[in-house]
Amino acid sequence: MIAMARDAEQARRRDRRAERATERAGPEPQAGDRDDDIVFELREVSVRLGQVEALSGVDLVVRSGERVAIIGPSGAGKTTLISLLNGTTAATRGEVRALGCPYGRASARHIRATQRRIGTIHQRFDVVAQLRTVHNVNAGRLGAWPFWKAALSLLLPRDVPRVREALAQVGIRDKLHERTGDLSGGEQQRVAIARVLVQQPEAILADEPVASLDPTRGLEIMKLLLDISAESETALLASLHDVDMALDKFERVVGLRDGRIVFDKRRENLHDDEVRALYAIEQPPGSA
Numbered sequence: 001m002i003a004m005a006r007d008a009e010q011a012r013r014r015d016r017r018a019e020r021a022t023e024r025a026g027p028e029p030q031a032g033d034r035d036d037d038i039v040f041e042l043r044e045v046s047v048r049l050g051q052v053e054a055l056s057g058v059d060l061v062v063r064s065g066e067r068v069a070i071i072g073p074s075g076a077g078k079t080t081l082i083s084l085l086n087g088t089t090a091a092t093r094g095e096v097r098a099l100g101c102p103y104g105r106a107s108a109r110h111i112r113a114t115q116r117r118i119g120t121i122h123q124r125f126d127v128v129a130q131l132r133t134v135h136n137v138n139a140g141r142l143g144a145w146p147f148w149k150a151a152l153s154l155l156l157p158r159d160v161p162r163v164r165e166a167l168a169q170v171g172i173r174d175k176l177h178e179r180t181g182d183l184s185g186g187e188q189q190r191v192a193i194a195r196v197l198v199q200q201p202e203a204i205l206a207d208e209p210v211a212s213l214d215p216t217r218g219l220e221i222m223k224l225l226l227d228i229s230a231e232s233e234t235a236l237l238a239s240l241h242d243v244d245m246a247l248d249k250f251e252r253v254v255g256l257r258d259g260r261i262v263f264d265k266r267r268e269n270l271h272d273d274e275v276r277a278l279y280a281i282e283q284p285p286g287s288a
């Protein structure tokens, strides 16, 4: 009964998002774009970390159902951008809004409620190796549960059918009771994705989600994330070192360098030269 109600709610949310999702011609606002479509919005955002200006004057709008790849050389600010969007890093200047919540001005409670609506996947699988898979997946619900239920769930797994369903969705239905540390890297990343699935997020952030996997597993995991995003019209924003994967799989690609957005384009409008320049190593003056 609960599962049916949840499915109906998911279907309603999908329909609503599908209605809103327009065929976009690029990151520029299009006729028909609406403000309530906006999932993430950065206006003139800068972040200083110690002595480093990790991001400078960044403007970015991501709408419901969009799939956006963030590329750029090491130290460009990709991780900082993702942690800004999930509210774990604060802007030094400018405004960051996620799902309508202005992180810089909102109450701690509003921020926590917003964070529960955003799923984040990290490069390092970020699972507790000693726990069984069912517990790691349930961790995606902890923020939504009262303390007693969260604590009890460690002794007696809660909502097992829902966990089983999420594991089936990521292709490891039979691993429910396995110790997570005994799984392969690809399987552990699937557990991390299942944890995000049970959270039923309205946006997914993925920071180098496939960097620790071999190319074949990496591609499988990326396709899985893209399918989940497409099926539920959930915005997906992923930072990637694999430029070919970004250009091949994402409709929109944002290039970051030295904390600034160098380009923000649909992939068909992006030229090889722009991508090469993004990664070009600057020669010290007088070295030519």
Ligand SMILES: Nc1ncnc2c1ncn2[C@@H]1O[C@H](COP(=O)(O)OP(=O)(O)OP(=O)(O)O)[C@@H](O)[C@H]1O
Pocket (backbone or CB within 6 Å): 049, 050, 051, 052, 053, 054, 072, 073, 074, 075, 076, 077, 078, 079, 080, 081
């Ligand atoms: N806690 C910190 N204190 C000081 N500087 C930091 C901190 N975290 C990151 N930085 C610096 O901020 C800049 C952006 O870092 P960030 O990790 O966002 O880049 P990135 O594009 O994700 O890099 P990579 O691809 O190597 O993961 C870098 O110069 C980095 O050294």
